Amino acid sequence: xxxxxxxxxxxxxxxxxxxxxxxxxxxxxxxxxxxxxxxxxxxxxxxxxxxxxxxxxxxxxxxxxxxxxxxxxxxxxxxxxxxxxxxxxxxxxxxxxxxxxxxxxxxxxxxxxxxxx
Numbered sequence: 001x002x003x004x005x006x007x008x009x010x011x012x013x014x015x016x017x018x019x020x021x022x023x024x025x026x027x028x029x030x031x032x033x034x035x036x037x038x039x040x041x042x043x044x045x046x047x048x049x050x051x052x053x054x055x056x057x058x059x060x061x062x063x064x065x066x067x068x069x070x071x072x073x074x075x076x077x078x079x080x081x082x083x084x085x086x087x088x089x090x091x092x093x094x095x096x097x098x099x100x101x102x103x104x105x106x107x108x109x110x111x112x113x114x115x116x117x
Contacts, residue, residue, distance in 0.1 A: 001026065001044050002111065005034045005062060006078070007034040007050040011101065018103045019111065031057035031065070038070060045073060046115045049099075052090060060093050067094030072113040 001024040004015055010097065014028050019025060028034035031054070038045065048066060052059035062076055077090030080101030087098040096114045099107055 001041065001046055003037060003041075003045045003048045005029075005031070005049065005059070006052070007054055008051070011051075011080075013072065014103055019107060021111075030054055031062040034062060035065075038066065038073075042070070045046050047074045047076060047111050049076045049111075050095070052077055052087070053081045060090060063090060063095055064093045073074070074117065075077065076114060102115060 002019060003026050004012065004019075005028045006012055006015070007029045016025055016027075026037055026041070028037055034048075034050075050059045050062050054062070059077060059079070063077065064072060066075060075095045077087055077095040077098045078101060079087055084100070087100065090098055096117065097110050099110055
């Protein structure tokens, strides 16, 4: 199952169509909603994707929090705003990979890669 944390409804609609591999996709619009889903579903998530540019709690702090509480959950940082250097810095706080928006075929490859690492 895939958890995507992003506040852009247009992106989420595209993500659901492009990234659902039959294992299910759940969405959270912010860190608090993501935390509720993690506490409920927990280990059933195979990968979590977090947009770095979120209102309120930014993606970097969400990644740090999730890494602390769910150390084995693979996290991918995503952004359509941040440059590649900022995206790469998300790895310093716990992301295993990074992806730039919009969605490309590379996304499914990266998700599969971190899921099976």
